[in-house]
Amino acid sequence: MISPSTYAARHLQALLGALGRLLREPLATGLTIGVIALALALPAGLWVIVSNARAATGDLADSIDVTVYLKADVSLEKARQLQRNADRRPDVAEVRLVPAEKALEEFREYSGFGEALEALRANPLPHVLSITPRAEAADPARIETLKRHFAAWPEVELVQVDTEWVQRLGAILELLRRALALVGGVLALGVLAIVGNTIRLEINSRRSEIEVTKLVGGTNAFVRRPFLYEGLLYGLLGGLLALAIVVAASAALAAPVSQLASLYGSGFSLSGLGLREAAVLLGGGAALGWLGAWIAAARNLSRIEPRA
Amino acid sequence: MIVFDRVHKRYPNGREALSNVSLRIAPGEMVFLTGRSGAGKSSVLKLIALLERPTRGTVTVNGINTTTLRSRGVPAFRRQVGVVFQDHKLLMDRPVFDNVALPLVVADTPLREIDRRVRAALDQVGLLGKEGVLPSELSIGEQQRVGIARAVIARPPVLIADEPTGNLDHGLALEVMRVFKRFQEVGVTVIIATHDLGLVKEFGQREIVIENGQVAGPPGGGPADGLPPLPALQARR
Known part of the structure; x- marks a missing residue:
């Protein structure tokens, strides 16, 4: 041994x-x-x-935002109400309201078209709701559901989701x-x-x-x-x-x-x-x-x- | 005890090296195998060392039938048979110590014991003090004795040698043979293939003559080469 x-x-x-x-x-x-x-x-x-x-x-990939453009004639007050409504949904983490004036300001500042915008009589931009889904609801199918839900609202002009490139x-x-x-x-x-x-x-x-x-x-x-x-x-x-x-x-x-x-x-x-x-x-x-x-x-x- | 029972050996090239060889070598016996080159002496040794297996018949060494031995059992079998070659097969790039120690190393012997036994084995062949020398620095006779030290260090019960004196002058050959004789005297079975008939006569041991692959018998009488009845053989195992 x-x-x-x-x-x-x-x-x-x-x-x-x-x-x-x-x-x-x-x-x-x-x-x-x-x-x-x-x-x-x-x-x-x-x-x-x-x-x-x-x-x-x-x-x-985690920060897919659903951008909801409201119709041009929707008032800021109505927009705030829509913001609250959207926030109530369980699959929504955060809703940010970008009022038209703020959007115009930002656009003027960053786009370089400031002077051209001076020529406009009225603000062409609508109020926008920027919606962040909850992380667990961020898969393509549920984003699509969310998109369709907001698109059905009468005050909404357009819903955009930038998921394709992601x-x-x-x-x-x-x-x-x-x-x-x-x-x-x-x-x-x-x-x-x-x-x-x-x-x-x-x-x-x-x-x-x-x-x-x-x-x-x-x-x-x-x-x-x-x-x-x-x-x-x-x-x-x-x-x-x-x-x-x-x-x-x-x-x-x-x-x-x-x-x-x-x-x-x-x-x-x-x-x-x-x-x-x-x-x-x-x-x-x-x-x-x-x-x-x-x-x-x-x-x-x-x-x-x-x-x- | 080594028994050949009607052994045939045919090599892959078709040459029939041994045909119907039966012989018996008792434990502790010293035997010379003689005969012309190519007569089959080397084949007999190869069959004993399990470098070859018989084509037909059985070879039994220390109660082990080499025909049926599984390859897993071959290493343990080879440790029971010390082999000395004419060209000694030393590792020329290793010192004498490593060459002689190899059979103990492969058997997982403790290092301290290896050291002691290598010295003892070298002492027995008259080469004590040459442990660190490379074989190439030794004379042919000394190299041959290193080969013998390697063959006996693990104390195998059987020692076989193929033309161990082929390259040596008579004085050296005699010296090498005396070394073998000493091992036989302590109980080792020694089988030496040689064509140096003068040397064989000098030592007066049993001689088995191989001719054309068959046992031609000892010319001057001596113990019979025939096989005793098989039951007796089995009883002795």
């Missing part, structure tokens, strides 16, 4: 041996790790882009998310292939050692162990380098993104990979490396038997 300390020593030995072999050929090892890192950094970088795009547009944005993000899953899957297979091939070459170059080990009674598990550690190290180091690449890219893009956001009057700032995502990247890399090595070992080790 094998003692735990002997068992641990064996594994430590296999790990150190694998590390030593990686260090003995730094150029080849570096290239392999670099390729693995690129394959891992690409989906990780995409993930950062998609998750940031979601964060940046998430507020927009839906389109959502669809684009969903597409990106799926593309990310697809790209991630393909590149994960790529990592398996890279590690698998590297380990296959390693197995071939250590053929005589494997033969002798089996000759003196080494089990398949014993023979396989150093190769599994090697694959694990390749994956882990590749994940580490990928993490560095993504962190560096995020840092390089943070300033321009903040600048862009401030131009849109937003306080949005780029968030890179969190601890959890970093752990997923490292763990995923290590797991892929281990699996790639395992596949290569399963396919190649059993063919190597001692010969006299």
Whole structure:
């Protein structure tokens, strides 16, 4: 029966041996790790882009406003009453009344048509109710119900909901998310292939050692162990380098993104990979490396038997 | 105890290496396998070490039938048989210590015990103090003895050697044979394939002659090569 300390020593030995072999050929090892890192950094970088795009547009999707234009002859008093009526609905969070005078003022200020408006004898703008639905009522179907409800009021001229672009944005993000899953899957297979091939070459170059080990009674598990550690190290180091690449890219893009956001009057700032995502990247890399090595070992080790 | 019962061995290339070989080697016996190159000596050894399995017939080593042994049981079986090759099959990029320790390492022997036993094994073959040396820095005779130390370190009950003296001059060959003899004296079954008939005579052990894949018998009489009745065999297991 094998003692735990002997068992641990064996594994430590296999790990150190694998590390030593990686260090003995730094150029080849570096290239392999670099390729693995690129394959891992690409989906990780995409993930950062998609998750940031979601964060940046998430507020927009939540703030769908239903804009209700009242008929021009509706008085301000009537408009206030309609505001109260609308506010009573359970699926409405807030109703804001923009009186015609206020709207004209704002228009004059921001549009740059101030002087042209001076030429008008009367205010062409109607009173407007800006209605914010409750968050739980913000799905397209219930917005549509709300829209139809207000459109039926006799005092209402027009109801406008700007949901289409929000839906389109959502669809684009969903597409990106799926593309990310697809790209991630393909590149994960790529990592398996890279590690698998590297380990296959390693197995071939250590053929005589494997033969002798089996000759003196080494089990398949014993023979396989150093190769599994090697694959694990390749994956882990590749994940580490990928993490560095993504962190560096995020840092390089943070300033321009903040600048862009401030131009849109937003306080949005780029968030890179969190601890959890970093752990997923490292763990995923290590797991892929281990699996790639395992596949290569399963396919190649059993063919190597001692010969006299 | 090693028993060949009507063993045939045909290789994938169609060559019939052994046909109808029956022989019996007692525990603790030292036996020479002789015969021309290609006569089938190496095939007999390969079948004992489970580097090959018989095409027909059965090979039994220490009560284990190698024909029916599952591959899961092969590593444990191989630990019972120490093997010495003519080209010694040492790992040339590893120091002597690592080479000799390998059979203990694969058997998960505690590190401290490995250290002690490697020294003991090297002492037995007269190479104590060479632990840190690479095999390539040793003479051929010394390399051969490293191979023997590796074959015996796990104390296998059976030790087989294929032309262990093929590359050595007579003095070195004699020395290597004496090493084998010492292991036989402590109870190890030793089987040596060689075509050095002078050496065989000198040691006066049983000789099994293989010719054209068959047991041609010992030319000068000696113990019979025939198989005792099977029930007796089973009783001894």
